[in-house]
Amino acid sequence: MAKIIDLPRNEAGIEAALAELGPRFGTRFNTGQALRAQHGHTTTWLRNQAPDAVIFVHSTEEVQEIVRACSRHRVPVIAFGAGSSLEGHLNASAGGISIDFSQMNRILKVNAEDMDVVIEPGVTRKALNSHLRDTGLFFPVDPGADATLGGMAATGASGTNAVRYGTMKENILGLKAVLPSGEVIKTAARARKTSAGYDLTHLMVGSEGTLGLITELTLRLRGIPAAISAATCSFETVEAACQCVIATIQYGLPVARIELVDALMVGAVNRYAKLNLPETPLLLLEFHGTETGVSEDAATFGEIAAEFGGTGFAATTREEERNKLWQARHDAYWAGLALRPGAKGISTDICVPVSRLAEALTRAEARAAELNMIAPVVGHVGDGNFHVLMLIDTDNPAEIELAEAYVAWLNEMAIEMEGTCTGEHGIGQGKAAYLVRELGPEAMDVMATIKRGIDPQNIFNPGKMGLPNYG
C-alpha cells in the first residue's frame, strides 16, 4: 500500500469531544467500526484511516456547535459528502470527527429569473438536476460520480462538460462556510459578478476542507439546451485525434463535451458491450443548442475530422441513438475494470496544455505498456485532462510499487509540460508530494501561511494537500 502518515492523536481531547458530542447528537452520532471505516475512504489504494466518530448534521448551527467543541478540545474535523473522493481527502490522519453532510440536503431557493440556486452542501448533482427539471434550467458540472455539491466545491471538481460550462470554480457565485473558530463567513453577494474584496469564494473552493466547512452554496445555472447532438469519429493515432481536437476548438465550434477513449479502452468496450468499433482512438462529442445549430455543428466537426483522417463519423440528435453513440464512453469504467477481473482501478489525473496532449497521451500509453501495466485511458481532451485507469492487484506490493513509480513519472511529465498533476481530483493525501514540485516552495509557503492564519490549531482536515503538520 502507498505510504501515508499517521499524525499524532490527541487522545484525551478526542475522548472529551466524543463524550460531549455523543449525548448531544444521539442516533446521529456513530462510532460503529464499519461506518467509521467507510468514512475514511473506500475509493483509493491508500490505507484507511478511520475517524473516531461520524456525526450526521442538519444545519449550519450544528456544524458550528461541533466545530466549537472540537476547537476547544483540539480535535480534527473532516467534512464528508458522498465519499467519492479519489485522493484520500476523507482519511482521518490524526483521528477526529467526520461530519457527514449527506442529510443536510435541502434545496433552499431556486431563483429562476437569476438562473441561480441556493442549496445545502449535501445535495447531490443528480438530485439537484432532478429538482430543477421543470424550470428549464440545469447545473452543468458533471464529475461522473453522483457526488454532493459540497464535496465537488471542496475539491474543485469538474468532468466531461467543463470545456463548455467550466468547472466548479466558474459555477459557484458564493458560499457560506464555518471556520475553525466556529464563526460563519459569507464569501460573496448573489450578484453575477463582483470586485468586492479578496475572492474568498475561490479560496474555499478547492481547499479540501482544510480552511472551512461549506454549509451553503449559491450555484449558477444554465438553460437546458433545446437540442443536443452527439458525434463520434475514429482516428488512426492519438496524435491525429488530438490535432482534430485543437482544430475543432480553434475553429470556435461550441463543443459541450469532447472526450477521447484510447484504443485499449475501445477494445475493452467492444468486449464488454459486444460492440464492433475499430480498435483505434475514438473521439466522442456533444453539442448543445438549437436543433439546426447542433446538427450544423456536428456536420462541421465531421468535416474537420476528415482532414485528420477520421473515419466512421456518425452524428445524431435523437436521444436513444445518442446514448448508443456514447456507449463506449458510458461503459468505459466498467469495461476497463473487466480487462482484469479482481483488480482495482486507480485513476491518474494529469492535465496539460492542449498542444502537449498528444505527446503526453502517447508517452503515457507507451510507458504503461513497457511496464506491462493494463491501463486504458479516457480523457476530457478539450481541457487537456486525461485519466489512465491503472488496473492493479492492490494485494501485491510489487505492483503497487510499480504503479506508484508510474504515477510519479506521469506527474513529473505533466509538470515539465507546464501542466498539473491534478485537473479535477484534487491533492488530498495521494498527490501531496507533487504539489510543491508543481508550484514551488514559495507558493506552498503562502498556502501554509493562509492555513495557519485561519486554522491556528490545524483541526480542519490535517495532513492533507502537503500542508505542514503543526498543532
Added chain:
Amino acid sequence: MAKIIDLPRNEAGIEAALAELGPRFGTRFNTGQALRAQHGHTTTWLRNQAPDAVIFVHSTEEVQEIVRACSRHRVPVIAFGAGSSLEGHLNASAGGISIDFSQMNRILKVNAEDMDVVIEPGVTRKALNSHLRDTGLFFPVDPGADATLGGMAATGASGTNAVRYGTMKENILGLKAVLPSGEVIKTAARARKTSAGYDLTHLMVGSEGTLGLITELTLRLRGIPAAISAATCSFETVEAACQCVIATIQYGLPVARIELVDALMVGAVNRYAKLNLPETPLLLLEFHGTETGVSEDAATFGEIAAEFGGTGFAATTREEERNKLWQARHDAYWAGLALRPGAKGISTDICVPVSRLAEALTRAEARAAELNMIAPVVGHVGDGNFHVLMLIDTDNPAEIELAEAYVAWLNEMAIEMEGTCTGEHGIGQGKAAYLVRELGPEAMDVMATIKRGIDPQNIFNPGKMGLPNYG
C-alpha cells in the same frame, strides 16, 4: 472632498529607501511633483495622496529589489498600471514608492494552439489585441479604458462583454507575483483547469496590490468570431427593458454584449451626436458567431423584444452600420459629461441579481431626480451591473456631500437586494466602508488574517479595501 485618511508616515524609512533606490534606478527613479501627483490618482473625487517617488520597472528582479529595500525600511509600495482606477487604489495613504509597470510591457509568448498568452503586466488590452490580430485570437475583457492587464487583474475588472466571456477572474490561467518578502510565487500551471492546492490565482486577482505585485500573467484567449451582429431596440420603461434582458438570457441566446442606456443618457447622446433616438431606455446587443448564426440570433432577439413592447428594432452585421447602431453607447461617457459642462463625472458601480435590476435602476433614477442630480445611467444589464454617472461640481462641498449620501444610499440598496457595491471597479478607498456591510465582519476578519500573514509589515498598498491599518 470625500474624507480619506492619511496614515502615519515612516519618514526615516522613506528617506532611507529613496536614498538607496534613487542611484540604483537613475532616470527611471522620479520625485517630480507632477508625476507623483499623477501616480496618486486623477480619476476620482478623492483627495490626492502622492507617493514619495515613482520608479519605472523593467523586470521581476527589479520589482523584487525594490520590494526588498522597502521591506527592510518598512516603506509602502503601490503598483501602478495605466492610472485608470476609479476608487483611489493608487493613492499613497502613508507615502512610499509607486512602482510604474507601464514599461514592463512585453508579450512573452503567444501559445496559439493552447489559446493562451504569457505577458508582462504593463501590456494594455488594446496593445495585446493589436499584437494578436493575425493569430485569429483575441482577449475579450474590455473595461472601456485602455487599462494595463496587470491593473485589470489587480482590480478584477470586466466590462461590456463579461456576460459572454466572463471577467478577469475567468480569463487568467495563472500569474507570477512578488510578495512583500520579495519572493516570487507562481500560482498555477498553464493547464486549462487545475485542482492543485489553494487557488492563489484568484486570491491575487482583485486583491488590489495589497498581497502581491503581479509581474507576469497567463491569459486565456478566444477565437475572433467569424461574424458580429449588432442590434438595438427602444422600450417604454426600464422595467420592460429589464424583463426583455431576462427573457433573452433565459431563452439561451448567446449574447456577447447587452447594454442599457437610460432615457436621460439617450437624450444626452441625441444632443451630443445629433441623433434622433426616442428618449426612452435603449438596449444595445452584440452577437458573436457565424454569419447566419448571429443574424438569426439578432432576429430572435427582435421577436423577444416585441413581446415586451420594444420599438425601433434594428440589426446589422456590417461594421460601419454596427458602429452607427452602437453610437449611443460609444458616445455615452462624453455625451453624459456634456450634460453639465465643467462638472466631473463620478461613476457608481452596483451589481444586483438580474431579477432586481429593474427595481434598482428605477429607484436609482428616481432618487437622483429627487436630489436634483444630473445622473445618466449606462448598464451591463446582462450581469445586473450599472453605472450612474453623477455629474458633480467637485469644488462645491454641498454637492459632494449630497452625492456621497446618494452613493451610500445606492450601495445599501444593492446590498439589501443581495447585490454588491462593486461589480467591476473594486473597493480601493472609495468603497471601503461598504465592504464590511456587504460581507460582514467575519469575512473581513478572514481577509485581514490573510493580509497580516502575507504582509506582516503592511507595506503593500496600505489603507485600502477596508483592511486594518497595522504596521
